[in-house]
Amino acid sequence: MKAMHTIPLPHPAPRRVAAFLDTWLGHFVEIPAALLVLAEIVVLFAGVTSRYALHTPLVWSDELASMLFLWLAMLGAVVALRRGEHMRMTALVGMASPGVRAFLDVIAIAAPLAFLLMVIGPALDFAQDEAFITTPALDIPNSWRAAALPIGAGLMLLVACLRLWCVGNWKLTIGALALVAAIAVAFYAASPLLKGLGNLNLLIFFVGLVAMCVLSGVPIAFSFGLATFGYLALTTSTPLVVVVGRMDEGMSHLILLSVPLFVFLGQLIEMTGMANAMIAFLASMLGHVRGGLSYVLVGAMYLVSGISGSKAADMAAVAPVLFPEMKARGAKPGDLVALLAATGAQTETIPPSLVLITLGSVTGVSISALFTGGMLPGIVLAATLCTVVWWRYRSDDLSNVKRANRKEIVRKLAIALPALALPFVIRAAVVEGIATATEVSTIGIGYAVIAGLLIYRRFEWARLKPMLIDTAALSGAILLIIGAATSMAWALTQSGFSGQLARTMGALPGGTVMFMAASILVFIVLGSVLEGIPAIVLFGPLMFPIARQMGIHDVHYAMVVILSMGVGLFAPPFGVGYYSACAVSRIHPDEGMKPIVGYILALIAGLILVAAIPWISTGFLK
Template identity: 70%
Template sequence: MSHLPSAPSIPTAALPDGTVARAAGFVEATLGRGIEWIAALLIAAEILLLLAGVIARYFLHTPLIWVDEVASILFLWLATLGAVVALRRGEHMRMTALVAKVSPGTRAFLDTVGLAAALAFLLFIVYPAFEFATGEADVTTPALEISNAWRAAALPAGFGLMALMAAIRLLRVGDWKRVLGAVALVVLACLVFKAIGPAMKGLGNLNLLIFFVGVTAVTVLMGVPIAICFGLATFGFLTLTTSLPIDVMIGRMDEGMSHIILLAVPLFVFLGLLIEMTGMARAMVAFLASLLGHVRGGLSYVLLGAMYLVSGISGSKVADMAAVAPVLFPEMRKRGAKDGDLVALLATTGAQTETIPPSLVLITIGSVTGVSIAALFTGGMLPGLVLAATLCGVVWWRYRKEDLSHVTKATGSQIRSALLVALPAVLLPFVIRAAVVYGVATATEVSTLGIAYSIIAGVLFYRQMQWRRVVPMLIETAALTGAILFIIGTATAMAWALTQSGFSNTLAQAMSALGGRTAFLVVSIIAFIVLGSVLEGIPAIVLFGPLLFPIARQMGVHEVHYAMVVVLSMGIGLFAPPFGVGYYAACAVGRVDPSEGMKPIVGYILALLVGLAIVAAVPWISLCLL
């Protein structure tokens, strides 16, 4: 996958032999290894801590009230240090669709510009992050009664270390002209914006287009890391067009990166790696292949079904993808599936399953609009199946000529034998869902039960537990987690900035002026696809739900039906490139360059739009089970 740049793509032998480069290499290696080990230990601590909480509460009936608090403190440190690890390993997500088409020299320069832009943004926010952490010193945590600065200090520490790592990577580029040119370009852009800043304050909502469309689009297409693009646009908007202090932006990033439900992300990522390492993945794939392996596109159908079944278990769509992709992708690649098509299907199944309960977005709709959550959960089942059917149509078309001459249809005895071997692996999703349904564990904690279950199955049943791989797996999990959460943090800050601009009220007034039910639904679909590309589902619902659901009722649209249309629209926007954060998260989970999925995803997105149109046009699909 294409990530944060330059030095990772330079072979070691090509690095300069100068004193500065050698010193930079030594500092990077020493510092990087230390941070990787700390991040790995933090993940291990989170797993043990949450597992202890489940055991104490459910089996010993003595809840440890401080567990969630400690987990929250450690999680923010994990998020920021993981982002440092991702920067060192070159794993911050970026768009390279255009960059890949330019000459090698131009691409190398744009890679260096990405590093320089990252360094600039991190230097901009490191001191405000320090001020934010200092301000948290007077806040006392409820359970442990310690200063919240212990948690908030992760932000300036992480941002400072990222800035240091970015500077080191620049020193290791080796071409001083390229480095100076990239730094000069970034500095010049900052100076130009600062010079015209006073004039921009009078432009009103035009600044939204300048920063959140213009700056974001230009930097994304240049190959600057996605999180940095979001961060620079938000920082520039707040600094040049408002009088708000930047530490408020840091607070929003903190809110986005440290949401406790996101703790499921690293745990499910590690669970996915663990399933692969213990042999459970191979056993599960072998069983699924015995059922559908002889069908053209069979494992693609399995991916659709798996995402439908596990959706919502973890409370995070990223975690859902992380639980499924590592199990299926290796075998699908062996069967000739291309990386671009795999990540395109993974991303669109993420959008397709947004209404499948238990869904945090549906819970949020119920809480802010007064719609029955039970009705939303009931109404969400069939719309997801409709979109699954349209995606299956694309899968059938694309794989209709797949060569299966080397694949033999499994016999009944072979299927039974494969099931017996795969049974512990096949039972895992049911164990996880049962733990949630019966209150054994929360959506965040349930992944720890999955990890414990996988370790036991790996040791006792499959006997393929390779302990030497555990630490590298923990480090890999930390890097992926940091890359994803850094994007979520900057995207949350951007969503908050849009709220402060008054954009939400303007949109609501414009939509209320529409004359009819059909027009209202069409505009709602378009608006929420756009909103989904820049906002997380929950912030968007909190922002627009109380405004638009009363209008929908006035237009004669059933609130459950409208909820399904809104959620699916946001899901399509969230997982559609070039701006959908979910798409880049899918690329990160699948370890695929975002540019590879651009062409294959078009057909799947069109299929989702067809399914959404059917759901919007036929209210019965959302209401028949109520």
């Protein structure tokens, strides 16, 4: 990702000091973060091997993996902040004059500094409170895990201060700090007034403040965190340590451990030559078709979706394989990340999906029925996306592209077969119960290592360290966004907003059609700020009884709700999934803003079809 703009230091002595501290801090954080990624792979793979091959489960493996995971998330967030790789939207920043742009770049450091100062105290309290809880398997205080939060926040605070020092222009630094401090003081002074505004504060903080931060280039995770902490600190009596607990809950969900592991697997596939083998075969099959590899991307996301239980992990498994060749064939980075994000929304209903499982558990809908009903809606949305791909690439000049003959296709298939088998190996491991959705990526990593060493004879040992560090940084950037979004979801729950929304929708005129249309609109908005699982937990138990009263089939309504949230989740400027797609593909968010509009419209068209034709969701149910 693009690093935040800095101005060279005017004096050599401060430059040397800053360079020394930055280098020291980099080694201090990056090496442990890389080792944590490696440790997670080893622990989870050992758990799979012990349980399936030796029939002796390691009862402590998941617990240790969960403990290490929070440390990985926080240290990864530190590395991402140091490298300027936290997701930020700079569409407006890029249009500003050089002076204003430089000032906003410093604001993008000063605002996270304000958030970190706000969170570090409650994070310390949270870690101390966790000392009274003992882990069941390892029998150690949970504060060993929770300490990652204050230590990670403290290291990010140090990084932010160092980055401000490195700006070199003290007028910009003092001006940015003064502006952030002035806004904070203004909000604090208005606290008595804000407490009397009720739920109007939701608009002030979660729409106004978030929009102001995001559009001015403040990293997304810190924008969400500032709004949530500001809302709770100034308008409620909620202890802020509770919010840190919600962030911990969002970042520590064990299923999310598949994110860094699939990120690493994607890099491993590229490094061992497996990606080149697959791309060569796919190109021989579809290279002569206009937009051929874009169709492959849509189909690949459909096939791998749900393997990990995380959309970010699914995208991380596909993008590194396809994007290099697509770029080489002239595809624009913005169109690539736009299509990747759109396919993330398209495949939200594909089983095995954590969102489907969560929805079934909180609403009482049969999970097997949801799995059956989720396949065809994904195909409908894939068809609408492919229509846009066809339209955009219909005029491509393929006169210089030679169509591969049958002999060449067969030869490339033989080379690619071990690589093409990887998705089937991963899915079979889940279906057969060999590994959980969290553990299955380690089987993929083991398979890729063996294939690289023994079949493709390509394994660059020197690249392992930078790959592990990149994995930690990317994972930290994604997980911090998810943690901040989870705390925001909890704040919305405490406001009573969810109950008010359900009552309002139940009283709408127009019957089933109006209710379904309102549900689509509401869940698109909710998906953009809450993600799927928090929104399902909050609103599923409230909305599904109303839908049943109106005669809407549970599975049909579930598909509409999930796909609506998927559209919101992957639609900029607020959709967290869009920024995850950008992070996974290492493409700046600004580049995908325009291309994604067409894909979002296609998704909405497919969503309307699914909503209007219940058979698409229920036709294959027994």
